[in-house]
Amino acid sequence: MKxxxxxxxxxxxxxxxxxxxxxxxxxxxxxxxDIDATKNGYRDLTLIKKLSRECIMPLTLGGGISDVMGxxxxxxxxxxxxxxxxxxxxxxxxxxxxxxxxxxxxxxxSLDVKIVNSIIYAVSHCGSVLESVTGxxxxxxxxxYGAGEILLNRVDKDGTMTGYDTDLIRKIADSIEIPLVAxxxxxxxxxxxxxxxxxxxxxAAGSIFFWVGESIMSIKEHMNAEGLxxxxx
Amino acid sequence: MTMGILVGVIEYGAGNxxxxxxxxxxxxxxxxxxxxxxELHRATHLILPGVGSFNRAMHNLEAQGVSDMLVDIAExxxxxxxxxxxxxxxxxxxxxxxxxxxxxxxxxxxxxxxAPAKDVRVPHIGWNALHFSSMTPKIFSDISxxxxxxxxxxxxxxLEEQIPHVYTEHGTHKIxxxxxxxxxxxxxxxxxxxxxxxxxxxxxxxx
Numbered sequence: 001m002k003x004x005x006x007x008x009x010x011x012x013x014x015x016x017x018x019x020x021x022x023x024x025x026x027x028x029x030x031x032x033x034d035i036d037a038t039k040n041g042y043r044d045l046t047l048i049k050k051l052s053r054e055c056i057m058p059l060t061l062g063g064g065i066s067d068v069m070g071x072x073x074x075x076x077x078x079x080x081x082x083x084x085x086x087x088x089x090x091x092x093x094x095x096x097x098x099x100x101x102x103x104x105x106x107x108x109x110s111l112d113v114k115i116v117n118s119i120i121y122a123v124s125h126c127g128s129v130l131e132s133v134t135g136x137x138x139x140x141x142x143x144x145y146g147a148g149e150i151l152l153n154r155v156d157k158d159g160t161m162t163g164y165d166t167d168l169i170r171k172i173a174d175s176i177e178i179p180l181v182a183x184x185x186x187x188x189x190x191x192x193x194x195x196x197x198x199x200x201x202x203x204a205a206g207s208i209f210f211w212v213g214e215s216i217m218s219i220k221e222h223m224n225a226e227g228l229x230x231x232x233x
Numbered sequence: 234m235t236m237g238i239l240v241g242v243i244e245y246g247a248g249n250x251x252x253x254x255x256x257x258x259x260x261x262x263x264x265x266x267x268x269x270x271x272e273l274h275r276a277t278h279l280i281l282p283g284v285g286s287f288n289r290a291m292h293n294l295e296a297q298g299v300s301d302m303l304v305d306i307a308e309x310x311x312x313x314x315x316x317x318x319x320x321x322x323x324x325x326x327x328x329x330x331x332x333x334x335x336x337x338x339x340x341x342x343x344x345x346x347x348a349p350a351k352d353v354r355v356p357h358i359g360w361n362a363l364h365f366s367s368m369t370p371k372i373f374s375d376i377s378x379x380x381x382x383x384x385x386x387x388x389x390x391x392l393e394e395q396i397p398h399v400y401t402e403h404g405t406h407k408i409x410x411x412x413x414x415x416x417x418x419x420x421x422x423x424x425x426x427x428x429x430x431x432x433x434x435x436x437x438x439x440x
Binding site: 075104 | 252284349359387423428
C-alpha cells in the first residue's frame with residue numbers, strides 16, 4: 001500500500017512480492033507499517049512472519065503498537081526494531097518500557113508532521129489528528145523517553161516525490177543526538193543527498209520505487225558520487 | 234553443513250531468536266534453542282544472542298545457571314561459543330550500564346556507552362565497514378577489508394587485552410566489531426542480518 005499524503009491509497013500489489021523485490025535490490029533496511037492496525041485494533045501476525053522471512057535486510061515493523069505485548073509479538077515475528085507513533089502521544093512511557101526490555105536501539109519513534117501556518121505540528125492516527133505538541137518537542141521527548149531513532153515524515157509531502165523538507169530535517173536533527181531517518185517526498189537521488197546534508201543519518205523512500213522506476217542502486221550511486229558514504233555491493 | 238555439528242542457541246529472555254533461526258536454517262545447520270544448561274551441553278557449538286539490558290541479561294544467565302556453564306566450557310575449550318551483539322558484550326569483564334555490573338569475564342574488557350558527538354549519533358545504527366587489525370581472527374579469513382555488516386548498538390567493548398580482532402569506525406570512535414579468543418568469538422554486529430558476509434562468518438564459526 002503506498003498512500004499519497006496519507007489521503008488516497010494507491011494499491012501497489014502483493015506485499016510479499018514487494019518485499020522479495022526490495023530484498024534483491026540492495027535496500028539497506030526495510031520498514032513495514034501496518035497502517036490499518038491502529039484503526040482495526042489487530043494485526044495479521046501470520047502475514048507479518050511471511051513478510052519477515054522474505055526480508056533479508058534489517059526490518060522495522062510498526063502500526064498500532066499500544067502495549068509491550070504488541071511490540072513483543074512483532075519482535076517474535078521478525079522485527080529488529082519496532083516503530084511507535086500514535087500511542088506515544090497518550091502513553092509516552094510505552095517507549096521507555098519497550099526500550100528497557102529490548103534496548104533503545106530497537107525502538108523507532110515514527111514522527112509524522114504537518115506544517116500549518118508555519119507551525120510544525122506532530123500528527124497521529126495516520127496523519128488525521130493534529131496533536132497539541134510541536135514536532136520538535138515530540139522528537140526531543142521521544143528521545144528522552146528512550147527512542148533510539150526518529151523516523152521523520154512530513155505527511156503532506158508523502159507520496160508527492162517533490163523532495164524532502166530539508167529545513168524540517170535540519171531543525172529536528174539539530175535538536176537530538178539519536179539518528180534521524182527522513183521519509184516523505186523523495187523524488188530523486190539529489191533529494192536524498194540534500195536530506196543527508198541537512199542532517200538525516202539515512203533516507204527512506206517508497207513511491208519513487210513503485211512509480212518512477214528509479215532504482216535503489218541508481219540512487220545510491222548518485223549519493224556516492226556526491227561524496228556520501230553508502231553501501232554499494 | 235559438516236556432520237556432527239549441533240548448535241545450541243541460548244534462550245535467556247534477552248530478545249528474540251527469529252532472525253538467528255532463519256539464518257541457521259538457511260546455512261543448513263542443525264540447531265536447537267534452550268534455556269537449560271543440561272540441554273545446552275548436547276551442543277558442539279553455542280550461540281549467545283541478545284539485545285537489551287546488560288544487567289537484566291546477566292541476571293537471567295546467572296539465574297538459569299547458564300553463566301557458570303559458559304565460564305566452564307570456555308575454560309575447557311571443548312565447545313566453541315559465539316556471542317552476538319549484547320551476547321558479545323556479556324562475554325566481557327564488566328558492563329557500565331547504570332553502575333558497574335560483572336559480565337562473564339571470558340574476555341578482558343569493559344562495556345562502555347558510546348558518546349555522541351557532532352554528526353556522530355548514538356545508537357550506532359546501520360551498515361558499516363570492517364577494518365582489520367594486525368591480528369586477524371580465524372573466522373574472518375574469508376572476509377575482505379571494507380566489507381560491511383549491520384550494527385545496531387549504544388554500548389561497545391573496550392578491549393583490554395591483545396587478541397585477534399576487527400574494528401569499525403563511527404565518527405572518531407574506533408569500535409571493536411569482533412574478537413576471537415581461543416574457542417570464544419564475539420561479534421558486535423548482527424551476522425544474522427548481514428547477508429552474505431554474515432552467512433560466511435556463521436559458516437566459518439561452525440566449521
